[in-house]
Amino acid sequence: MTLNEMNDRIVRYGELIPCKTAFIDAHTPGSDRKENFTIIGGGVSESTDQHVHISIPHGFNIGAAGQPPKCRNSLHSHRTAEVFFVLSGRWRFFWGRYGTAGEVVLEEGDIINIPTGIFRGFENIGTDYGMIMAVLGGDDAGGGVIWAPEVIQDAADHGLVLGANGKLYDIKKGQALPDGITPMPVLTEAELKAYPEPTTGDVVPRHVARYWDMVALGDRKPALVIGEKAMLPDKPGFEVHLVTRGSATADMHKHDIPSVLMPMHGHWTVTWETEGTAHNVVLNPGDTMSVPEGVMHSVLPSMTGEASLFHIVATSDGAGTTWKG
The missing domain is CATH 2.60.120.10 (Jelly Rolls)
Structure with a gap:
């Protein structure tokens, strides 16, 4: 492995390429200033604008989210593991159907292993731009993101539609769902009842390390x-x-x-x-x-x-x- 070959497997922080249209809430006020990064693997981005730095399969994905103060990542769920550690800033993680079941504040270096099958979100509550690094289970990261119904509705109100194919279409740019592609189905009330509501006391001792x-x-x-x-x-x-x-x-x-x-x-x-x-x-x-x-x-x-x-x-x-x- 030559020096040049090894350098191709290094992604420098200062050379990360952000995507500001990675997910369905990219136009939603309060979430429209976040930047997403796919460092290793395909990740779960819904946008064709997302740059992938290293595509070599590792059995997991590495990504990152960069957000200015008061910027929020909307409620969603994953089918595989989602682990974050805080590189910089101060972050509040919250979970549950409406994000009110529990929460925890993480400082630099802290790590959280969020269980699959619950809705979760996070926001930068610090005073400067912050960065969290993410590890997602599996090479395909479980096939995408599952959004809370109100996130899909809010996005549509601001011109973004998610197709059942997992791709975003920006109505403001004149895009439309291709023939044969229907909108991503919204979870039914019966399906939503299957998402648990663990408390802070349930989650923090087993899923957060300082x-x-x-x-x-x-x-x-x-x-x-x-x-x-x-x-x-x-x-x-x-x-x-x-x-x-x-x-x-x-x-x-x-x-x-x-x-x-x-x-x-x-x-x-x-x-x-x-x-x-x-x-x-x-x-x-x-x-x-x-x-x-x-x-x-x-x-x-x-x-x-x-x-x-x-x-x-x-x-x-x-x-x-x-x-x-």
């Missing part, structure tokens, strides 16, 4: 944050580890499947070997690197000071916890 708790557990070996025997026990089809300065090692190692490195704090040097020749690159907070399978490599902090990095690797298990109370 950054400094992860750092403490990752002081001597990487903290397994999400996985079968993790801080947040689950089998979403991938594992998430937090590596700190204390748990980083210079030992060269490899994986038999691609893995992903996402620095949270500090600068990290990734070293790998190709036919006996060592190469290295430095990753910064917000960067995302896909390490190919079979490549011997090590990851170490480059400078003094706080250093932490999320490591994600696919597993052979399912799509994650479906909320059952």
Whole structure:
């Protein structure tokens, strides 16, 4: 793996390409200023404008949402796992049929593993532009987003229609549903009753990990944050580890499947070997690197000071916890 080939598998934070028309609420006031990013995999964007940085299958998708203060992501659900960690800003996550069943505020570095089968949304409640990074289960991320009925109606009132094919059509731009394509069906009242209403007390202890708790557990070996025997026990089809300065090692190692490195704090040097020749690159907070399978490599902090990095690797298990109370 040459330096140029490896650079093709690094997405720098400053080079992320946003899509401002990714989802059905792109024109809805309060949600119309958000930016969506698809970093690895096809993601769940409903827009043909969405740029995909790395299309190589990993068994999961990596994306991000960037939002200015008071900007909200509308209520929706997924069929596979949806995990967020806060790269910057202060964020309120809320859930339930009307977003009132429970909520939690996350700070930088905190992580939430949102169960499948419940409506959820989030908003930037900080004072600056904020960014959250997302991991979605599966290569196809479950086939798209399931929207609360009022989100679909609000979107139609502002000129956006979602087709049953999962694609958006902007009436303001003169677009219309193609022949044979009907609007995305709205969930019926009977179907909506199947969506649970867990409280804050139900969700937070089992699905939220605070950054400094992860750092403490990752002081001597990487903290397994999400996985079968993790801080947040689950089998979403991938594992998430937090590596700190204390748990980083210079030992060269490899994986038999691609893995992903996402620095949270500090600068990290990734070293790998190709036919006996060592190469290295430095990753910064917000960067995302896909390490190919079979490549011997090590990851170490480059400078003094706080250093932490999320490591994600696919597993052979399912799509994650479906909320059952």
